[in-house]
Structures are given as structure tokens and as C-alpha cells.
Amino acid sequence: MPRPSAITAMPSPSPVPHHSPLPDLHSTHQGRIHSVETSSAVDGPGLRYVIFTQGCLLRCQYCHNPDTRDPLGGKVVTVDELIEDIQHYQSYLTYSGGGVTVTGGEPLLQPEFVREIFRRCRSLNIHTALDTSGFPDFEASKPVLDYADLVLLDIKSFDPEIYHRVTNVAIAPTLHFARHLSATQHPMWLRFVLVPGLTDDRANVEGLAQFVATLQGVKKVEVLPFHKMGEYKWKELGLPYLLENTDPPTAEQIESVKTIFRSCGLSVE
Numbered sequence: 001m002p003r004p005s006a007i008t009a010m011p012s013p014s015p016v017p018h019h020s021p022l023p024d025l026h027s028t029h030q031g032r033i034h035s036v037e038t039s040s041a042v043d044g045p046g047l048r049y050v051i052f053t054q055g056c057l058l059r060c061q062y063c064h065n066p067d068t069r070d071p072l073g074g075k076v077v078t079v080d081e082l083i084e085d086i087q088h089y090q091s092y093l094t095y096s097g098g099g100v101t102v103t104g105g106e107p108l109l110q111p112e113f114v115r116e117i118f119r120r121c122r123s124l125n126i127h128t129a130l131d132t133s134g135f136p137d138f139e140a141s142k143p144v145l146d147y148a149d150l151v152l153l154d155i156k157s158f159d160p161e162i163y164h165r166v167t168n169v170a171i172a173p174t175l176h177f178a179r180h181l182s183a184t185q186h187p188m189w190l191r192f193v194l195v196p197g198l199t200d201d202r203a204n205v206e207g208l209a210q211f212v213a214t215l216q217g218v219k220k221v222e223v224l225p226f227h228k229m230g231e232y233k234w235k236e237l238g239l240p241y242l243l244e245n246t247d248p249p250t251a252e253q254i255e256s257v258k259t260i261f262r263s264c265g266l267s268v269e
Helices: 079-087 090-095 111-123 138-147 160-167 172-183 202-213 231-237 251-263
Strands: 030-040 048-053 075-078 099-103 127-132 150-154 188-194 218-225
Touching (some): 075 079, 079 090, 079 111, 090 099, 111 127, 111 138, 127 138, 188 202, 188 251, 218 251
Parallel strands (some): 150 188, 188 218
Antiparallel strands (some): 030 048
């Protein structure tokens, strides 16, 4: 059994307004994280060491980690500390065909920090995956891709109005990021969260499927069913949870959406 990580979860911080100025998160040597998970099987291939970074500009209605929004929350850790901890798990990560995933929050709010984690992992022959919405500053984010073996790209919806309703931000930066990944044929998994009554509009799903089908490098599409496992965090933070009365999608609803993606020639999970 893997030993408990020395890097533990932090208490939930208080929320910050959406337009608060971001602190200086541009450091190669250290960054802010919420926590790590040492044996995830859902954030890339194989078993993953997952680093949850702190800070996010999106305000997704279904977010299950709203405690990662605040860029001033979490814990300051150095890259050296993380790499030392990762190496304790390297044998089983490698044996399982897994590696290290950096998620959030939004990792690309701390691009230098994430790039250095990935660079160090690459030197140890550890597979790297970046889980991102593709929304933060594009030019600052591009260098991270030099050491990201795989990008898990979350596209919340395709219809601009639905996307804004879900996230409170515009879709254009994410589509630009997706097109860049395609132009460079960067390996990616496309992730879409299916929320009944919010993201399940057929035209919205069809538009996303048709867009994704134009991209190079997409290895598969993951249709992720909405769940309420993070609802308690919203209550702890004193935030209104708008999906309190929304049920997870049925098996039939999930299969219907998967069929739309498959009809565009995409591999779907």
C-alpha cells in the first residue's frame, strides 16, 4: 500500500470575489497547492499522483472543488518538496502506466511552477498530464506544454451563452487553446461534464462534438456525469449551490450524449 503523503489537504479558505486581482503566482521554485492525491485512477492513464493547485478564474456551477478558487488559499510548497514526495510513489506509478497530473483549481494560473514540476518529472521518465480549462493567459501558458505529455482539456459547453452560464467566463480563450493544441497535434483527452438541464441541450452537445471532431490529437472524449460530492464544500464556504435540486444524469442520458460524440467519429468513454 502507498504510504500517506506528507503533503496534506488544507482547510477550506474563504471565497474571493471573481474580479479580485491575482497575487504574483509566477515562480519556478514554489507555488500554492490545495492538496495532493497519491493514487487516482481517473485523471489520466494508469495510477496518478495528482496535485491540486490553488486558484481559479472560472465559477462553474458544478465545481466539486470550490475551496480551490482562492489564489491566496492553500499551502505554499516547493517543487523540490513535491518531487521528493512523488519519487516515493514512482515505482507503482510507472508499473501501472501512470504518472503525475496537475489539476486545480486551474494549474495555468501558475505556469512557471507547473512547467518546472513537469520538467523535473520528465527528467525522471514520469508521464505528465495537465488538467485545464484552457482559459488563463495563453502566451504565459504555452511553455507548460513543452513538458506536458497529455492535456486533459475541459470544455464545459459549446454554446457561448450556456458556457457563460456554467462558468461565468467567455468560451473564446478555451477554443483558442484547443485550436493551438490541435495545430501542434498535442495529445489530449476532451472532457465534458453532463449536467441535466444545464449542459445537456442537444444542439450544445452536437456543436461541441462537431468542433472536437475538427481537432488533431484528440485521443478520446470523456463524458463525465454530474455529481454532488462537493456540495458540502459550497455550504461550508457559505456559497449558494444552484444545482441543489439537479439529479445526476441517467444511464440513458449519458449514452445518448456519448452517441452524439461517436457519430462524429470520436472515441468516447
